[in-house]
Structure formats: structure tokens, C-alpha cells
Amino acid sequence: MSQESRLIGAGLLAMIFWVIFGLCCVILIFDFDMLSAEQIRNGFIDFFRDKAHEVVPGSPMVPVGDETLLFANAGMNQFKDIFLGLVASDYPRVVNTQKCLRVSGKHNDLEEVGKDTSHHTFFEMLGNWSFDDYFKAEAIEWAWELLTEVWGIEPDRLWAAVFAGDEADGLPEDEEAAKLWTKVTSIHPERVLAFGKKDNFWEMGEIGPCGPCSEIHIDLGPEMCDMKNVPGHKCEVNSGCARYIELWNLVFIQFNRQPGGELLPLSAKYVDTGAGLERIVAVLQNKPSNYDTDLFMPIIDRVSDITGHKYTSRLGDKTDNAFRVIADHIRALTFAITDGAAPSNEGRGYVIRRILRRASRFGRELGMHEPFIYKLVPVVVDCLGDAFGEIRERADHVSTVIESEEASFGRTLDRGIEIFNTAAKRAKKSKDKIVSGEDAFQLYDTYGFPLDLTQLMGRERGLKVDTAKFDELMEAQRERARAAQKNDSLMAVLTDTELPSTEDIQKYHTDSCDSKILGWIDDDGFKNQGGIQTGAQVGLILDETCFYAEAGGQLGDSGLIETDSAEFVVEGTTKIANCVVHRGKVTRGSFAVGQEVKVTVGKDRNSIKKNHTATHLLQWTLQQVLGKSVAQQGSLVGPGYLRFDFTCPKALTGDQIKKVEELVREKIAADLPVTSCIMPRDEAQKLGAMALFGEKYGSEVRVVGIGVDGAERMSEAFSREFCGGTHVSRLGAIVGFKIIKEESISAGVRRITALTGPGLNEYLEKASDIVDELSTILKTPSEALVDRVGRLIKDNKKLSKKLKSAGAASGSDAMTQARGLLRDCEKIGEAHIVIGVLSASSIEQAREAVDMLKKKAKSAAVVLGFEDDGKAVLLAGVTDDLVKRGLKAGDIVKEIAPIVDGGGGGRPQMAEAGGKNPKKINDALTKAAEMIREKLNV
Numbered sequence: 001m002s003q004e005s006r007l008i009g010a011g012l013l014a015m016i017f018w019v020i021f022g023l024c025c026v027i028l029i030f031d032f033d034m035l036s037a038e039q040i041r042n043g044f045i046d047f048f049r050d051k052a053h054e055v056v057p058g059s060p061m062v063p064v065g066d067e068t069l070l071f072a073n074a075g076m077n078q079f080k081d082i083f084l085g086l087v088a089s090d091y092p093r094v095v096n097t098q099k100c101l102r103v104s105g106k107h108n109d110l111e112e113v114g115k116d117t118s119h120h121t122f123f124e125m126l127g128n129w130s131f132d133d134y135f136k137a138e139a140i141e142w143a144w145e146l147l148t149e150v151w152g153i154e155p156d157r158l159w160a161a162v163f164a165g166d167e168a169d170g171l172p173e174d175e176e177a178a179k180l181w182t183k184v185t186s187i188h189p190e191r192v193l194a195f196g197k198k199d200n201f202w203e204m205g206e207i208g209p210c211g212p213c214s215e216i217h218i219d220l221g222p223e224m225c226d227m228k229n230v231p232g233h234k235c236e237v238n239s240g241c242a243r244y245i246e247l248w249n250l251v252f253i254q255f256n257r258q259p260g261g262e263l264l265p266l267s268a269k270y271v272d273t274g275a276g277l278e279r280i281v282a283v284l285q286n287k288p289s290n291y292d293t294d295l296f297m298p299i300i301d302r303v304s305d306i307t308g309h310k311y312t313s314r315l316g317d318k319t320d321n322a323f324r325v326i327a328d329h330i331r332a333l334t335f336a337i338t339d340g341a342a343p344s345n346e347g348r349g350y351v352i353r354r355i356l357r358r359a360s361r362f363g364r365e366l367g368m369h370e371p372f373i374y375k376l377v378p379v380v381v382d383c384l385g386d387a388f389g390e391i392r393e394r395a396d397h398v399s400t401v402i403e404s405e406e407a408s409f410g411r412t413l414d415r416g417i418e419i420f421n422t423a424a425k426r427a428k429k430s431k432d433k434i435v436s437g438e439d440a441f442q443l444y445d446t447y448g449f450p451l452d453l454t455q456l457m458g459r460e461r462g463l464k465v466d467t468a469k470f471d472e473l474m475e476a477q478r479e480r481a482r483a484a485q486k487n488d489s490l491m492a493v494l495t496d497t498e499l500p501s502t503e504d505i506q507k508y509h510t511d512s513c514d515s516k517i518l519g520w521i522d523d524d525g526f527k528n529q530g531g532i533q534t535g536a537q538v539g540l541i542l543d544e545t546c547f548y549a550e551a552g553g554q555l556g557d558s559g560l561i562e563t564d565s566a567e568f569v570v571e572g573t574t575k576i577a578n579c580v581v582h583r584g585k586v587t588r589g590s591f592a593v594g595q596e597v598k599v600t601v602g603k604d605r606n607s608i609k610k611n612h613t614a615t616h617l618l619q620w621t622l623q624q625v626l627g628k629s630v631a632q633q634g635s636l637v638g639p640g641y642l643r644f645d646f647t648c649p650k651a652l653t654g655d656q657i658k659k660v661e662e663l664v665r666e667k668i669a670a671d672l673p674v675t676s677c678i679m680p681r682d683e684a685q686k687l688g689a690m691a692l693f694g695e696k697y698g699s700e701v702r703v704v705g706i707g708v709d710g711a712e713r714m715s716e717a718f719s720r721e722f723c724g725g726t727h728v729s730r731l732g733a734i735v736g737f738k739i740i741k742e743e744s745i746s747a748g749v750r751r752i753t754a755l756t757g758p759g760l761n762e763y764l765e766k767a768s769d770i771v772d773e774l775s776t777i778l779k780t781p782s783e784a785l786v787d788r789v790g791r792l793i794k795d796n797k798k799l800s801k802k803l804k805s806a807g808a809a810s811g812s813d814a815m816t817q818a819r820g821l822l823r824d825c826e827k828i829g830e831a832h833i834v835i836g837v838l839s840a841s842s843i844e845q846a847r848e849a850v851d852m853l854k855k856k857a858k859s860a861a862v863v864l865g866f867e868d869d870g871k872a873v874l875l876a877g878v879t880d881d882l883v884k885r886g887l888k889a890g891d892i893v894k895e896i897a898p899i900v901d902g903g904g905g906g907r908p909q910m911a912e913a914g915g916k917n918p919k920k921i922n923d924a925l926t927k928a929a930e931m932i933r934e935k936l937n938v
């Protein structure tokens with residue numbers, strides 16, 4: 001090779017090297033540049049932390065102590081009481097990420113999921129908050145700064161929308177915000193638009209805090225429009241297509257919507273913003289859809305591994321749609337179940353069940369007939385477990401719950417399909433070829449079939465669905481839900497100026513104290529003047545109390561409030577914000593505002609204390625015996641008993657229950673001390689204090705520890721829990737402990753009911769009475785009872801066996817008779833009509849006889865009757881060939897049962913009836929024969 005060609009070769013090699021090197025750099029730089037979802041979430045938090053915002057946790061997705069809301073659907077839910085002025089905020093500015101679920105009530109995006117690129121059931125809402133601190137100017141300026149300067153989104157892609165005003169509500173346009181947009185940001189004035197109430201006035205629910213808002217939308221480019229073929233579609237902000245997506249909503253809370261619809265101004269002003277993390281991640285990762293980001297792709301890839309199908313990221317594609325729905329739903333399920341929801345038939349549980357069923361049904365589209373969704377839980381944990389440690393901790397529980405529900409829906413789905421088939425047959429016969437709204441609603445309501453599924457299945461058969469009727473039935477159901485929500489209306493009319501605070505620290509120290517009446521709540525609301533007389537039923541409000549208001553699973557106290565001449569019996573105690581309400585009745589004399597009273601908690605308080613401390617002991621002990629995966633799911637502490645719900649995949653064995661009881665009793669016998677103290681939340685968390693996922697936001701928490709004296713030694717306590725309840729000061733006071741029931745309440749969740757104190761005494765007394773009574777009845781001393789009963793059971797078994805064989809002998813008689821009937825029966829063509837009375841029989845033997853006759857004759861209509869204990873029994877059986885000819889056992893029985901004064905029914909192949917008049921059996925059989933002849937001769 002010449003020198004020249006060697007040089008050229010070397011030159012070429014060098015060039016190839018540099019090209020590859022250059023490409024690698026581009027790829028590296030590109031990847032390096034692309035922020036991960038985690039970095040984007042942290043970027044938001046850090047940005048506002050730098051602007052003096054306190055970082056606080058989001059609330060659990062299943063709201064605690066707020067029955068008006070099924071799931072957290074926005075960041076503001078947990079701050080509702082602050083906006084209402086009922087409680088003060090610990091900080092003037094906060095920032096957080098909130099787990100949201102929009103599948104029910106006012107915000108429901110379920111039907112959107114999978115069809116578009118940006119609506120999920122579960123999503124993270126990033127938010128910055130001002131509690132009567134900064135207002136519109138800063139909120140707008142900072143949002144713009146973060147999006148355009150920190151994250152580098154070109155200003156020309158962004159649009160702002162402000163509130164255009166509303167005549168019916170008497171609200172003017174939000175000019176202040178409109179002006180600020182052009183003043184404090186670099187947005188082009190033409191890109192500030194005004195929209196009406198639907199888009200730019202934010203309300204959490206039917207009632208409560210609300211206000212105008214400014215939204216920031218992004219233009220993703222004309223190629224993203226998915227409505228090009230929709231006649232009249234105009235591609236613009238709020239037109240519903242995938243080109244314009246809302247990223248961030250800045251809500252300026254300044255009103256409180258009343259139950260009648262009226263808007264009252266709030267005494268202070270608040271900023272509440274919400275930015276959808278998934279949407280921002282898609283923009284910053286330069287992806288056309290949220291599903292293409294690192295928040296969803298790992299889940300989609302796993303679905304692909306399991307099912308063998310490929311995801312191609314196309315909207316409107318059936319298979320891709322199934323991928324998206326499943327990836328969305330598993331995130332929702334993982335978070336909702338972690339936070340304490342469990343599939344069931346009502347409320348929250350029903351919402352979870354529907355999501356799961358929907359995911360399962362879409363799984364069938366990917367050819368999955370066996371449970372598989374539960375296998376996606378670990379991927380969700382990989383994606384989000386660092387930001388939300390709770391899903392990592394509860395992953396096993398979540399998988400167990402999902403797998404068991406998937407398995408049971410496999411069965412329900414098949415049954416639903418059967419019901420659909422029957423409905424479809426009916427529809428085919430109808431004039432308009434429409435599946436009735438009632439059927440669609442039943443499928444939706446009972447079998448978890450979303451309307452779109454019923455419509456889809458209908459279309460395959462050329463049928464429509466009566467959606468108007470369906471909507472009407474849905475509306476009726478919603479109406480019922482709304483009626484249930486109204487109970488909360490009291491909250492909305494009670495604002496800061498109306499409800500006083502009650503000092504209730506004495507509940508931890510004493511059972512009685514002196515106080516003063518501040519007012520009461522009756523049907524019309526809060527009263528702070530005048531008086532109440534004997535018989536009045538109210539919620540009494542005092543300036544100070546030692547009553548414990550229901551919270552954290554512990555029931556509220558009962559007791560007495562009295563003066564020398566009057567008495568108010570307290571039946572229960574609840575808390576509204578910081579106000580303790582003593583619910584009860586004036587039983588003597590009268591009370592007036594300002595009057596001094598004596599407050600005394602009833603004796604149940606002591607039993608409640610015992611049960612509450614025992615509940616803590618029980619939780620600790622369960623973790624010792626079953627392992628750390630035991631997590632509290634709920635509890636109820638009353639005077640009579642305690643109940644503790646916890647995650648555990650299997651029933652406890654007898655040995656485990658014994659061990660738990662022994663360990664609890666051991667601690668009680670050691671008479672260890674119980675200590676409580678208030679400490680900063682993060683310090684308590686560092687100590688490892690157990691908290692039910694469901695504590696409300698607050699910087700300080702009360703911790704109850706067992707095993708040490710004095711708060712300074714809290715770190716040495718063996719049991720430490722976040723708890724606001726009342727407790728005994730030493731374990732010895734509990735005296736005894738017994739588990740009386742261990743049961744399952746839903747998949748993966750067990751419930752223990754246990755007794756202490758007077759409840760336990762009562763139980764033992766009753767048990768001892770039962771033993772005494774048995775002893776007398778069986779004439780056996782108590783220590784020999786077990787032996788005696790064992791022998792009785794054995795004898796009983798022997799006797800049953802004897803009876804059975806005697807029965808079998810007479811059964812063979814029934815068989816002989818039946819065979820005789822077949823031999824002599826009438827025939828029409830090939831069909832045998834076997835009709836007759838059996839002399840002695842049981843229902844089991846008669847059923848066997850019908851089956852035998854059908855098998856033997858091959859083609860037969862059998863009707864048998866017999867008398868049993870003074871009653872008439874009729875059975876009919878028809879072979880399939882005759883059923884096809886329109887002869888049905890169920891029809892025969894329905895026709896002839898009234899003759900013996902009875903009723904019955906069954907399937908076309910087999911049916912039964914009972915009646916009061918055995919004398920008419922022969923008449924009934926004659927009628928049956930006529931019916932059969934008539935049908936078969938046609």
C-alpha cells in the first residue's frame with residue numbers, strides 16, 4: 001500500500017471516529033438536558049422554597065374526617081378550613097405536591113382517560129399557596145418566571161386566560177389579573193384572553209371557598225390538533241383539542257359559596273395554584289403526550305412485556321388506548337389503596353372497584369383473561385416510590401388487594417357479559433334496536449360496565465344504547481349523592497366570625513372543670529344570645545371543656561353540664577374546626593348565654609382510655625408477632641370495646657392470636673408508664689412514631705409513647721404513635737385484655753375486636769353464665785362439659801349416618817317408581833312424557849329421579865310430585881331438544897304451582913315448586929300433561 005493510500009485510510013478512520021464521537025456527544029447532551037419527572041417536581045418545590053415558601057406534605061388522597069369529598073381532587077382540599085378562616089395556617093406561604101384523583105363528583109375525568117394525551121384519573125398537582133400574604137401580582141409573575149426563565153419554555157407558546165365575569169353571580173371581569181398579566185410578565189397582550197365561569201372561576205364543590213382564576217395554556221403546534229375532522233372546529237385555547245393544553249391554574253380565592261348559591265366575600269385573600277406535573281413533564285421532555293414521559297413509559301413497557309402487544313402511541317388506536325387506560329388506572333389504584341381505600345360496593349370503595357374493573361376489561365383487549373394488573377405495582381413503586389415513600393411501604397398490600405379483586409371480577413365480567421347478551425337479545429326484538437337505559441345502567445351500576453363499553457358491545461351487534469334514559473338514571477343516582485352531601489352545609493354557613501374556639505387541653509388532665517356558655521348550634525345555625533329550655537336538643541358550645549371530641553377513631557365523650565338548677569345531658573362530642581360541640585339535651589331547667597356551668601365527663605371516659613392504650617399495645621404487638629408489614633387501616637375506640645383494622649394477607653392462626661394476647665397481657669402486668677408530648681412533625685417522624693396515613697397537615701404533632709416516664713425519654717419508648725387521644729397513665733390500669741373476634745373486612749385487611757376493663761368483665765360474666773346453664777341442661781359438671789359435648793357430637797354423627805342409609809333405601813324406592821313411570825309413559829314422536837306421583841321421597845331423591853329419567857329417555861318432559869311433611873312438592877325437567885322446541889320446565893312449574901296453592905320457578909331444563917295443598921298434586925300433574933301435549937303437538 002502506498003504512503004498516500006495509507007494516509008487516506010487513516011484520514012477516513014479519523015473522520016469516522018469523529019462522526020461517531022460527535023453523535024455520542026449529541027445524544028449525551030440531549031439526554032443530559034432532558035429533565036426527569038423527579039427533577040421537574042423538585043425544581044418546582046425548590047423554586048418556591050427560594051421564594052420563602054415552606055415545603056409541606058400533600059394530604060392523603062383519601063381525606064380523613066371529611067365525608068363531603070371522596071378523594072382529594074385538588075391541592076386546596078386540606079387547606080379548606082384555613083380559607084374559611086376556621087383555623088390559622090402555620091405558615092403564610094407553602095409549596096407542595098398533592099396526589100389527586102378525579103373520578104367522582106364535580107371533577108370526573110375518568111371517561112377522558114386514554115382518549116386524549118393529558119387527562120388522568122390520578123395525577124400530581126404542584127402548588128404554591130399564599131394564606132393572606134401575597135396575591136395576584138406575585139402569583140402571576142412567579143409562574144411566568146418558572147415556566148419561561150427557569151424551564152425555558154418560549155413565551156410565544158404560552159397563553160393566559162382570565163375570568164370574564166358572570167352576570168348571574170353579579171361578578172365583574174377580573175381586570176386586575178388581566179392588567180397584571182401584561183404588566184408583570186412579557187406575554188404579548190393578544191395572548192391574554194377572557195373566559196366565563198366554566199373555565200375561569202374555580203370551585204371545589206357545590207359549596208365552600210372559591211374565586212376567579214388565571215390559567216396558563218400551551219400551544220403544542222398545529223400538528224397536535226386531533227379534531228381536524230370535526231366540522232366547525234376552531235383550533236384555539238379551550239376548544240377541546242390536543243393542541244392547546246392547560247398547564248397551570250392560578251386561583252385567587254376570595255369568596256365562600258353558600259348552600260343557596262350566594263357568594264360571600266372571605267375576610268382574607270388567598271392564592272391557590274395547581275400545575276399538573278404530568279403535563280409539564282411532557283412539555284419539558286418534548287413529548288407529544290403525557291404517556292410518552294418517564295412517568296408512564298416504564299409501566300407501558302411492562303404491560304407490553306406481559307401481554308406481548310406493542311405500544312405505538314397513537315390516539316384513537318384501540319390497542320394503544322388499552323395500554324394508556326391500564327397505565328393510568330394502576331397509578332390511581334396504587335395510590336388510593338395505599339391511602340386506605342379498598343374495593344367495595346359503596347362510596348370510595350365503589351369508585352376503586354370501577355377503576356379496577358375498567359382496567360381489567362381493557363386488559364381483555366390485550367388478550368389478558370387472568371389477573372395481571374397487580375404485577376404492575378412494583379413498576380409504579382419504582383417510578384414514584386422515592387417521592388411517595390408510602391407506596392413502597394404498602395406495595396405488598398396493594399398487590400394482594402388488586403390481585404384478589406381482579407380474580408373476582410373475572411367472574412363478574414363473565415356474568416355481566418351474559419346479562420348484556422340477554423339485554424341485546426331483547427333489544428334485537430325491539431322496534432328501534434336499542435339496548436334499554438335500564439339495562440345499560442344495571443350493567444354500569446352492578447357489573448362495573450362503563451357506558452362506553454356497553455355502547456361498544458352494542459355497536460358490534462348493530463345496536464344503539466338508550467343513553468338518555470341512562471343519563472336520567474345516573475342523574476337520579478347523583479341526586480342521591482348530592483342529598484347525602486348536604487349534611488355538610490353547616491360547615492359552609494359557619495365562618496370565622498360565627499364559631500368561637502374552645503380551649504380543650506383539660507381533656508388530658510381532668511374529668512371535670514368550670515366553664516361558661518358561649519352559645520349553641522340548633523337547626524338554624526349558631527346562636528350566641530338568649531336561652532334554651534328543658535327539652536331543647538342542641539350542640540352546646542363552651543369557652544373551656546374537658547370533653548374529648550370524636551377524632552382519630554376515639555368516640556367523643558358523654559357526660560353532664562350543669563348549674564344548681566339546670567342539667568344538660570351530653571350524648572356525644574364533636575369538633576368543627578377549633579370549636580368543641582357538646583351534642584345533647586336540656587333535661588332540667590334552662591341555660592343562657594354567658595352562664596357559668598360545671599362540666600363533668602361520664603364514667604365511660606375511663607373505659608375509653610383503657611381501650612385506647614390497649615389499641616396502641618395491640619398494634620405494637622401485632623408488628624412483633626406478624627412483622628413490620630402490619631399497618632393500621634383504621635380503628636374504633638369506644639367504652640364497650642376496641643376495634644383495630646390492619647393490613648395482613650392471611651387470617652391469624654389460633655397460635656398467633658394467643659401470642660398476641662399473651663404479649664399484650666405481659667406488658668399490662670409490667671404496669672409500664674404511658675407518656676405523651678407535643679413535638680415537631682419531622683422530629684416525631686425521625687423517632688419513627690407510627691402514623692395512620694391520614695394525618696392532617698400541621699407542623700406539630702402529639703406523640704404517645706409506652707414504656708417510659710417523661711417526654712424527654714420519648715426516644716426510648718417501645719411504642720410511639722401520632723395520637724391526640726386520651727390514655728391511661730400506667731398500663732396496669734387496663735387490667736385485662738381479650739381478643740373476641742378476628743375477621744377479614746376486605747382483601748388484605750383484617751379486623752380484630754378486643755375487650756378490656758368493664759367490657760371484658762361483662763363478657764366473662766356472660767360466658768360463665770352460659771357454662772353454668774349448659775352444665776344444668778346437660779347435667780354435667782363444668783370441667784366435664786367439653787368431653788360430654790364431644791361425645792354428643794359423635795353420637796349425632798352416627799345417627800345421621802344411619803338416617804342417611806335408611807333414606808337411601810327409600811330413595812331407591814323412588815328410583816324404582818320413577819323407572820316404572822318411564823316404562824308406562826306416553827310418547828309423542830321420540831319425546832317421553834313422564835308424569836306421576838312418588839309415594840315417599842325427599843327433594844334430593846326426586847331431583848336425582850328427574851335427572852335419571854332425562855338421561856335414560858334422552859328426549860323427555862318429566863313432571864313429578866310428592867307430599868312432604870303435609871306440603872306439596874312439584875318438579876319438572878325437560879331435555880335440551882324439547883327446550884329448543886319451546887317447552888320450558890320453568891314455564892310448566894309456574895303454570896301448575898298455583899293449583900297446589902304455591903309458587904316456584906327455575907331454569908328451562910329444571911324447575912321446582914312448593915305448595916300448601918298436597919291434595920291437588922294430581923290436578924297439577926294433569927294440567928302439566930295437557931300443557932306438554934299442547935306444546936309438543938304443535
Ligand code: ATP
Nearest residue numbers: 102109118119120123246247248249274275276279
Ligand atoms: P382541564 O380543563 O384540562 O381539564 P382543569 O381546569 O380541570 O383542567 P384544574 O382543576 O384547574 O384543571 O387543575 C389544575 C391543573 O391540574 C391543570 O392546569 C392541569 O395542569 C392539571 N390537571 C387537571 N386535571 C387533570 C387531569 N385529569 N390529569 C392530569 N392533570 C390534570
Ligand code: MG
Nearest residue numbers: 107108109119
Ligand atoms: Mg378538568
